[in-house]
Amino acid sequence: LFESGMYDYNKMSDYVNVHKITSINCTPSGFYPLVDYNERTNFSRLITLKHIFLGGESINCKKLKPLVKSINFKGEIINTYGPTEC
Structure with missing residues (x-):
């Protein structure tokens, strides 16, 4: 997503907000830091996420x-972890 190849949760949050991203698909451990980072702003930059x-x-x-x-x-969290990964 970004040139550095590193996760920048500020840039990711801005990208979601500016481009009105509605869906994201990742591992839980890849998503938790985004949650942690945005908690201080009450998730205002993730408001467009629906799925x-x-x-x-x-x-x-x-x-x-x-x-x-x-x-x-106002979205939903869908668990796609299943028997294939077990």
Whole structure:
């Protein structure tokens, strides 16, 4: 996504917001830092996300709780981790 090849959660958050991204598909461990980074702004830059697909590893619901409880999150989190990964 970015030239550096490194995760920059500020840039990722801006990209989601500016381009009105509605879906994201990644591993839970790749998504948790985005949740942590955006918690301080009550997820205002992730407001357009409607479908969050998490797979490849089990989900730690506790790490997603701040997002799910936020008044700015109106989407759904879909668990795509299944028997193939087990």
